[in-house]
Amino acid sequence: MNLLADLLMHAGQVTPDAPAIEVPDDRVWTHGDLAAASARMAHALVGLGVAPGDRVAVQLPKSVPAIALHLACIRAGAVYLPLNSAYTPAELGSLLDDAEPTLLVRDQAIEHSVRCLAMDDVWQLSLESPEAFDDVARDADDPAAILYTSGTTGRPKGAVLSHGNLAASATTLVTSWGFTPGDVLLHILPLFHTHGLFVALHTVLASGGSLILQASFDPVSVVADLPRASVLMGVPTHYVRLLAEPTFTRAVTSGIRLFTSGSAPMLVSTHEEFTARTGAVILERYGMTETCMLTSNPLVGVRKAGTVGPPLPGVQLRLAGESPAGIQVRGPNVFAGYWRRPELRATEFTDDGWFITGDLGTIDADGYVEIVGRSKDLIITGGLNVYPKEIELLLDTLPGVGESAVIGVQDPDFGEAVVAVIVAEDPAHQPDPEHLRELARVHLAGFKVPKRIHVADELPRNAMGKVEKARLRAEYS
Numbered sequence: 037m038n039l040l041a042d043l044l045m046h047a048g049q050v051t052p053d054a055p056a057i058e059v060p061d062d063r064v065w066t067h068g069d070l071a072a073a074s075a076r077m078a079h080a081l082v083g084l085g086v087a088p089g090d091r092v093a094v095q096l097p098k099s100v101p102a103i104a105l106h107l108a109c110i111r112a113g114a115v116y117l118p119l120n121s122a123y124t125p126a127e128l129g130s131l132l133d134d135a136e137p138t139l140l141v142r143d144q145a146i147e148h149s150v151r152c153l154a155m156d157d158v159w160q161l162s163l164e165s166p167e168a169f170d171d172v173a174r175d176a177d178d179p180a181a182i183l184y185t186s187g188t189t190g191r192p193k194g195a196v197l198s199h200g201n202l203a204a205s206a207t208t209l210v211t212s213w214g215f216t217p218g219d220v221l222l223h224i225l226p227l228f229h230t231h232g233l234f235v236a237l238h239t240v241l242a243s244g245g246s247l248i249l250q251a252s253f254d255p256v257s258v259v260a261d262l263p264r265a266s267v268l269m270g271v272p273t274h275y276v277r278l279l280a281e282p283t284f285t286r287a288v289t290s291g292i293r294l295f296t297s298g299s300a301p302m303l304v305s306t307h308e309e310f311t312a313r314t315g316a317v318i319l320e321r322y323g324m325t326e327t328c329m330l331t332s333n334p335l336v337g338v339r340k341a342g343t344v345g346p347p348l349p350g351v352q353l354r355l356a357g358e359s360p361a362g363i364q365v366r367g368p369n370v371f372a373g374y375w376r377r378p379e380l381r382a383t384e385f386t387d388d389g390w391f392i393t394g395d396l397g398t399i400d401a402d403g404y405v406e407i408v409g410r411s412k413d414l415i416i417t418g419g420l421n422v423y424p425k426e427i428e429l430l431l432d433t434l435p436g437v438g439e440s441a442v443i444g445v446q447d448p449d450f451g452e453a454v455v456a457v458i459v460a461e462d463p464a465h466q467p468d469p470e471h472l473r474e475l476a477r478v479h480l481a482g483f484k485v486p487k488r489i490h491v492a493d494e495l496p497r498n499a500m501g502k503v504e505k506a507r508l509r510a511e512y513s
């Protein structure tokens with residue numbers, strides 16, 4: 037029994053002629069095509085000496101063969117290890133040392149002892165193989181994938197997601213977000229991150245629906261393909277960029293039944309602008325690499341901007357400690373630990389088995405979770421704690437401020453000083469930092485008021501739209 041393979045391959049069995057993946061300006065792959073391609077690829081992996089439990093690392097552009105390779109790993113019991121396409125060969129080296137994969141699939145070889153093959157070569161090998169494959173039996177606890185966290189600080193950690201975690205997550209999302217075989221998801225996310233891979237791809241495959249595979253995010257291509265889709269999943273930056281595109285109109289979005297956002301917080305003003313432009317309300321949800329999806333605003337019912345909704349079915353979520361309290365979670369979707377880092381079990385999980393997310397939150401009377409910061413973001417200034425998110429939320433409301441990021445920088449007097457970087461709402465009207473500090477002083481205790489406010493053209497963000505605070509700290513300290 038390989039529950040995850042059964043779930044993702046089900047449509048290949050029952051509706052083999054139904055579309056699975058449309059590659060714009062190219063061809064449509066059916067669920068049957070995908071089942072056959074992944075079976076062939078699974079034979080190729082076995083022929084290359086990949087045994088159950090072995091890691092297969094990939095650093096590849098988005099393509100159907102890359103998706104078939106991912107499915108082949110699940111079917112052959114190998115552990116899929118997707119690597120961020122932004123990683124340099126030097127960064128790759130240390131991850132490969134840590135993960136010790138049997139195989140790396142990457143179009144250019146790198147200097148490393150791991151065996152490296154180009155995607156085309158693996159594809160060619162697969163074409164010589166049969167198009168049926170007996171999926172390797174896996175238990176729910178067996179690892180299916182390792183994802184190095186896209187955390188913006190510290191040494192990368194490989195989160196090990198099990199077959200059970202991924203099957204539970206996909207099943208919950210199909211139901212909670214009402215996916216059916218008629219759905220067409222416009223896929224604009226990278227496939228090396230949990231959002232594009234497990235939230236978007238797996239949910240669609242498990243539902244028997246289809247996706248339009250865009251190579252990367254480009255607002256003009258989104259506008260072109262959106263009329264053929266029913267669902268769009270994005271990060272806040274995608275929505276901000278779409279709103280900056282004049283051809284992104286209500287007519288273009290009228291066929292979309294669901295817009296989701298996550299991976300980073302969406303400003304309430306973006307929610308409002310989106311609704312004013314399209315008439316639609318974005319469904320914001322919250323999850324992590326380590327846990328898959330945790331909470332979601334409802335498909336049917338009130339979606340509250342600024343919150344990430346109640347816990348999804350099967351997910352247990354609690355707050356621990358003093359306000360702002362830490363979010364801890366448990367459930368079939370939550371990973372069991374980091375690759376070869378058993379010592380982290382003691383620090384990242386509680387004694388009674390809950391995962392400590394590192395996010396700080398509140399829960400309102402209706403059970404909706406609001407994320408109010410990251411515990412690791414904490415600034416200690418003159419011995420007092422400052423949570424950047426609190427300051428950012430206030431700065432965002434001040435006149436002329438589009439968005440903000442607050443960091444702690446070394447300070448001889450205070451240990452750390454609170455520093456803000458803001459982006460003007462209108463580039464032609466830059467707010468005066470001193471005036472903003474005066475306004476902030478009306479609302480905030482003196483020690484929380486930023487000692488300095490810098491005005492920048494934009495905030496540095498990673499591929500998932502998260503503000504890179506380490507870069508800001510390096511720049512402004």
Ligand code: AMP
Pocket residue numbers: 185186187230297298299300301302320321322323324325326344393395407410500
């Ligand atoms: P990742 O492991 O890259 O998916 O990052 C997970 C982290 O992203 C979470 O721990 C949160 O800090 C943040 N995150 C994800 N979704 C949201 C959201 N909707 N609002 C605020 N933060 C989010």
